[in-house]
Amino acid sequence: MNPTIELLQRHRSIRKYKSIPLDSEQIIAILHSAQMASSSSNVQAYSVIAVTDPAMKKELAVLTGNQAYVEQCPLFLVWCADMYRLREACEMQGTEMVHGTMENFIVATVDTALAAQNAAIAAESMGLGIVYIGGIRNNPREVTKLLQLPELVYPVFGMCVGYPDHTPEIKPRLGSKAVFHHNTYDTAGVRGEIENYDQVMRAYYLERTKGKRDTVWSKEMADKYRQPIREHMRAFLEEQGFRFD
Ligand SMILES: Cc1cc2nc3c(=O)[nH]c(=O)nc-3n(C[C@H](O)[C@H](O)[C@H](O)COP(=O)(O)O)c2cc1C
Structure with missing residues:
Protein backbone atom coordinates (compact mmCIF):
# COMPACT_ATOMS: atom_id res chain seq x y z
CA MET A 1 0.00 0.00 0.00
CA ASN A 2 1.08 3.55 -0.58
CA PRO A 3 -0.24 6.71 1.13
CA THR A 4 -2.58 7.55 -1.77
CA ILE A 5 -4.25 4.15 -1.69
CA GLU A 6 -4.47 4.29 2.10
CA LEU A 7 -6.12 7.71 1.85
CA LEU A 8 -8.64 6.50 -0.75
CA GLN A 9 -9.55 3.49 1.37
CA ARG A 10 -10.00 5.59 4.53
CA HIS A 11 -12.76 7.71 2.99
CA ARG A 12 -15.96 8.29 4.90
CA SER A 13 -18.44 11.14 4.48
CA ILE A 14 -18.20 13.79 7.21
CA ARG A 15 -21.41 15.38 8.49
CA LYS A 16 -20.08 17.33 11.51
CA TYR A 17 -17.49 20.06 11.15
CA LYS A 18 -15.35 22.14 13.49
CA SER A 19 -15.89 25.88 13.14
CA ILE A 20 -12.37 26.43 11.84
CA PRO A 21 -12.21 28.33 8.55
CA LEU A 22 -10.04 27.06 5.72
CA ASP A 23 -7.23 29.28 4.56
CA SER A 24 -6.99 30.48 1.00
CA GLU A 25 -3.97 28.26 0.27
CA GLN A 26 -6.02 25.19 1.15
CA ILE A 27 -8.90 26.32 -1.03
CA ILE A 28 -6.57 27.08 -3.96
CA ALA A 29 -4.90 23.66 -3.61
CA ILE A 30 -8.30 21.92 -3.60
CA LEU A 31 -9.53 23.81 -6.64
CA HIS A 32 -6.28 23.41 -8.58
CA SER A 33 -6.36 19.66 -7.90
CA ALA A 34 -9.93 19.58 -9.20
CA GLN A 35 -8.85 21.34 -12.37
CA MET A 36 -6.15 18.76 -13.03
CA ALA A 37 -8.71 15.97 -13.42
CA SER A 38 -8.99 14.46 -16.85
CA SER A 39 -11.57 16.17 -19.03
CA SER A 40 -13.28 14.90 -22.14
CA SER A 41 -11.36 16.50 -25.10
CA ASN A 42 -10.20 19.10 -22.55
CA VAL A 43 -13.63 20.77 -22.69
CA GLN A 44 -13.50 21.40 -18.90
CA ALA A 45 -17.26 21.69 -18.92
CA TYR A 46 -17.78 22.55 -15.26
CA SER A 47 -17.60 25.44 -12.83
CA VAL A 48 -17.55 25.42 -9.07
CA ILE A 49 -19.02 28.05 -6.78
CA ALA A 50 -17.24 28.30 -3.41
CA VAL A 51 -19.79 29.47 -0.86
CA THR A 52 -18.44 30.80 2.44
CA ASP A 53 -21.06 33.49 3.15
CA PRO A 54 -22.94 32.34 6.30
CA ALA A 55 -26.34 33.63 5.14
CA MET A 56 -26.00 31.87 1.80
CA LYS A 57 -24.91 28.62 3.44
CA LYS A 58 -27.92 28.87 5.75
CA GLU A 59 -30.24 29.27 2.79
CA LEU A 60 -28.55 26.42 0.92
CA ALA A 61 -28.89 24.18 3.99
CA VAL A 62 -32.66 24.67 3.80
CA LEU A 63 -32.81 24.31 0.02
CA THR A 64 -30.85 21.03 0.12
CA GLY A 65 -33.40 19.48 2.48
CA ASN A 66 -32.43 20.94 5.87
CA GLN A 67 -29.00 19.39 5.89
CA ALA A 68 -27.44 21.22 8.85
CA TYR A 69 -23.85 20.46 7.83
CA VAL A 70 -24.27 22.61 4.71
CA GLU A 71 -24.54 25.60 7.04
CA GLN A 72 -22.01 24.30 9.55
CA CYS A 73 -19.14 23.53 7.17
CA PRO A 74 -16.71 26.41 6.53
CA LEU A 75 -16.70 25.83 2.77
CA PHE A 76 -19.59 24.68 0.62
CA LEU A 77 -18.70 23.94 -2.99
CA VAL A 78 -21.42 23.81 -5.61
CA TRP A 79 -20.26 21.76 -8.58
CA CYS A 80 -21.95 22.80 -11.80
CA ALA A 81 -21.96 21.29 -15.26
CA ASP A 82 -21.19 24.20 -17.56
CA MET A 83 -21.84 24.46 -21.29
CA TYR A 84 -22.17 28.27 -21.07
CA ARG A 85 -18.44 28.90 -21.34
CA LEU A 86 -18.21 26.56 -24.33
CA ARG A 87 -20.96 28.48 -26.10
CA GLU A 88 -19.03 31.70 -25.43
CA ALA A 89 -15.88 30.10 -26.92
CA CYS A 90 -17.83 29.01 -30.00
CA GLU A 91 -19.33 32.48 -30.42
CA MET A 92 -15.87 34.04 -30.11
CA GLN A 93 -14.94 31.83 -33.07
CA GLY A 94 -18.03 32.98 -34.98
CA THR A 95 -19.67 29.56 -34.60
CA GLU A 96 -23.00 28.54 -33.18
CA MET A 97 -22.67 25.71 -30.67
CA VAL A 98 -24.92 22.70 -31.12
CA HIS A 99 -25.69 22.14 -27.47
CA GLY A 100 -28.90 20.19 -27.51
CA THR A 101 -27.50 16.71 -27.38
CA MET A 102 -27.60 14.08 -24.69
CA GLU A 103 -23.90 13.45 -25.35
CA ASN A 104 -22.96 17.05 -24.47
CA PHE A 105 -24.98 16.77 -21.29
CA ILE A 106 -23.24 13.53 -20.29
CA VAL A 107 -19.79 15.00 -21.02
CA ALA A 108 -20.45 18.06 -18.87
CA THR A 109 -21.87 16.01 -16.00
CA VAL A 110 -19.02 13.49 -16.08
CA ASP A 111 -16.38 16.26 -16.24
CA THR A 112 -17.98 17.87 -13.19
CA ALA A 113 -17.92 14.64 -11.19
CA LEU A 114 -14.30 13.87 -12.06
CA ALA A 115 -13.15 17.34 -10.99
CA ALA A 116 -15.18 17.15 -7.78
CA GLN A 117 -13.74 13.79 -6.78
CA ASN A 118 -10.20 15.15 -7.31
CA ALA A 119 -11.14 18.01 -4.97
CA ALA A 120 -12.48 15.53 -2.44
CA ILE A 121 -9.24 13.57 -2.42
CA ALA A 122 -7.15 16.74 -2.20
CA ALA A 123 -9.21 17.92 0.77
CA GLU A 124 -8.97 14.55 2.51
CA SER A 125 -5.22 14.48 1.96
CA MET A 126 -5.03 17.68 4.03
CA GLY A 127 -6.93 16.11 6.93
CA LEU A 128 -10.21 17.72 5.89
CA GLY A 129 -13.50 15.89 5.49
CA ILE A 130 -16.15 16.14 2.82
CA VAL A 131 -19.66 15.04 2.00
CA TYR A 132 -21.35 15.31 -1.36
CA ILE A 133 -24.78 16.95 -1.36
CA GLY A 134 -27.10 15.65 -4.05
CA GLY A 135 -29.80 17.55 -2.17
CA ILE A 136 -28.67 20.57 -4.21
CA ARG A 137 -31.05 19.21 -6.88
CA ASN A 138 -34.04 19.27 -4.49
CA ASN A 139 -34.71 22.91 -5.34
CA PRO A 140 -32.51 23.59 -8.37
CA ARG A 141 -34.36 26.72 -9.52
CA GLU A 142 -33.88 28.47 -6.17
CA VAL A 143 -30.22 27.40 -6.05
CA THR A 144 -29.71 28.67 -9.60
CA LYS A 145 -31.21 32.03 -8.67
CA LEU A 146 -29.23 32.32 -5.44
CA LEU A 147 -25.93 31.52 -7.16
CA GLN A 148 -26.84 33.50 -10.29
CA LEU A 149 -26.04 30.58 -12.56
CA PRO A 150 -26.35 31.52 -16.23
CA GLU A 151 -28.04 29.54 -18.97
CA LEU A 152 -26.43 26.18 -19.82
CA VAL A 153 -25.14 25.75 -16.27
CA TYR A 154 -26.74 23.45 -13.70
CA PRO A 155 -25.82 22.40 -10.16
CA VAL A 156 -24.91 18.70 -10.20
CA PHE A 157 -24.16 18.37 -6.48
CA GLY A 158 -22.78 20.33 -3.57
CA MET A 159 -19.87 19.38 -1.34
CA CYS A 160 -19.28 20.31 2.29
CA VAL A 161 -15.60 20.73 3.17
CA GLY A 162 -14.07 21.31 6.59
CA TYR A 163 -12.26 19.87 9.58
CA PRO A 164 -14.06 16.72 10.77
CA ASP A 165 -15.70 16.87 14.18
CA HIS A 166 -16.47 13.14 14.28
CA THR A 167 -14.96 9.91 12.97
CA PRO A 168 -17.72 7.74 11.54
CA GLU A 169 -17.11 4.11 10.74
CA ILE A 170 -15.99 3.42 7.19
CA LYS A 171 -19.05 2.22 5.25
C1 LIG B 1 -23.54 12.48 -5.85
C2 LIG B 1 -23.70 12.23 -4.37
C3 LIG B 1 -24.70 12.87 -3.67
C4 LIG B 1 -24.82 12.70 -2.29
N1 LIG B 1 -25.76 13.41 -1.61
C5 LIG B 1 -25.78 13.36 -0.25
C6 LIG B 1 -26.64 14.24 0.47
O1 LIG B 1 -27.41 15.04 -0.09
N2 LIG B 1 -26.60 14.17 1.83
C7 LIG B 1 -25.75 13.32 2.50
O2 LIG B 1 -25.76 13.35 3.74
N3 LIG B 1 -24.92 12.50 1.83
C8 LIG B 1 -24.91 12.50 0.48
N4 LIG B 1 -24.03 11.72 -0.23
C9 LIG B 1 -23.09 10.85 0.51
C10 LIG B 1 -23.43 9.36 0.35
O3 LIG B 1 -24.56 9.06 1.12
C11 LIG B 1 -22.23 8.54 0.80
O4 LIG B 1 -21.12 8.85 -0.03
C12 LIG B 1 -22.50 7.04 0.72
O5 LIG B 1 -23.51 6.68 1.62
C13 LIG B 1 -21.24 6.24 1.04
O6 LIG B 1 -20.79 6.60 2.33
P1 LIG B 1 -19.31 7.16 2.56
O7 LIG B 1 -19.12 8.35 1.66
O8 LIG B 1 -19.26 7.55 4.03
O9 LIG B 1 -18.36 6.07 2.25
C14 LIG B 1 -23.93 11.83 -1.60
C15 LIG B 1 -22.93 11.16 -2.33
C16 LIG B 1 -22.81 11.36 -3.69
C17 LIG B 1 -21.70 10.66 -4.44
Missing part, protein backbone atom coordinates in the same frame (compact mmCIF):
# COMPACT_ATOMS: atom_id res chain seq x y z
CA PRO A 172 -18.56 -1.24 3.73
CA ARG A 173 -18.94 -1.58 -0.01
CA LEU A 174 -20.35 -4.34 -2.18
CA GLY A 175 -18.06 -7.34 -2.55
CA SER A 176 -15.58 -6.87 -5.35
CA LYS A 177 -17.15 -9.76 -7.28
CA ALA A 178 -20.37 -7.76 -7.45
CA VAL A 179 -18.78 -4.93 -9.38
CA PHE A 180 -15.86 -6.51 -11.25
CA HIS A 181 -16.37 -8.79 -14.22
CA HIS A 182 -13.83 -10.57 -16.36
CA ASN A 183 -14.20 -10.00 -20.08
CA THR A 184 -18.00 -10.20 -20.06
CA TYR A 185 -20.72 -9.18 -17.61
CA ASP A 186 -21.73 -12.13 -15.44
CA THR A 187 -25.32 -11.83 -14.23
CA ALA A 188 -25.28 -15.27 -12.52
CA GLY A 189 -23.60 -14.09 -9.34
CA VAL A 190 -25.46 -10.83 -8.87
CA ARG A 191 -28.20 -11.92 -6.45
CA GLY A 192 -25.78 -13.89 -4.30
CA GLU A 193 -23.52 -10.86 -4.02
CA ILE A 194 -26.50 -8.72 -3.00
CA GLU A 195 -27.40 -11.25 -0.30
CA ASN A 196 -23.83 -11.22 1.00
CA TYR A 197 -23.77 -7.44 1.10
CA ASP A 198 -27.16 -7.31 2.82
CA GLN A 199 -25.71 -9.28 5.72
CA VAL A 200 -22.65 -7.02 5.90
CA MET A 201 -24.81 -3.89 5.88
CA ARG A 202 -27.29 -5.26 8.43
CA ALA A 203 -24.40 -5.73 10.87
CA TYR A 204 -23.03 -2.29 10.00
CA TYR A 205 -26.34 -0.49 10.58
CA LEU A 206 -27.06 -2.39 13.83
CA GLU A 207 -23.61 -1.53 15.15
CA ARG A 208 -23.76 2.10 14.05
CA THR A 209 -27.23 2.72 15.54
CA LYS A 210 -26.78 0.55 18.63
CA GLY A 211 -29.40 -1.90 17.43
CA LYS A 212 -32.02 0.67 16.33
CA ARG A 213 -31.69 0.34 12.56
CA ASP A 214 -32.32 -3.21 11.39
CA THR A 215 -32.32 -3.05 7.62
CA VAL A 216 -30.42 -4.32 4.61
CA TRP A 217 -29.01 -2.67 1.52
CA SER A 218 -31.47 -4.19 -0.95
CA LYS A 219 -34.38 -2.90 1.17
CA GLU A 220 -32.85 0.59 1.24
CA MET A 221 -32.48 0.50 -2.54
CA ALA A 222 -36.01 -0.83 -3.03
CA ASP A 223 -37.40 1.96 -0.83
CA LYS A 224 -35.43 4.53 -2.81
CA TYR A 225 -36.27 3.28 -6.29
CA ARG A 226 -39.92 2.34 -5.86
CA GLN A 227 -40.86 5.89 -6.84
CA PRO A 228 -39.40 8.40 -9.28
CA ILE A 229 -36.77 10.72 -7.86
CA ARG A 230 -36.52 14.48 -8.48
CA GLU A 231 -38.89 14.41 -11.41
CA HIS A 232 -38.55 18.20 -11.74
CA MET A 233 -34.99 17.83 -13.09
CA ARG A 234 -35.83 17.42 -16.75
CA ALA A 235 -38.06 20.50 -16.91
CA PHE A 236 -35.51 22.48 -14.89
CA LEU A 237 -32.66 21.48 -17.21
CA GLU A 238 -34.70 22.48 -20.23
CA GLU A 239 -35.35 25.88 -18.61
CA GLN A 240 -31.57 26.22 -18.21
CA GLY A 241 -31.19 25.70 -21.96
CA PHE A 242 -30.26 22.01 -21.98
CA ARG A 243 -32.01 19.85 -24.53
CA PHE A 244 -31.93 16.10 -24.94
CA ASP A 245 -32.39 15.42 -28.61
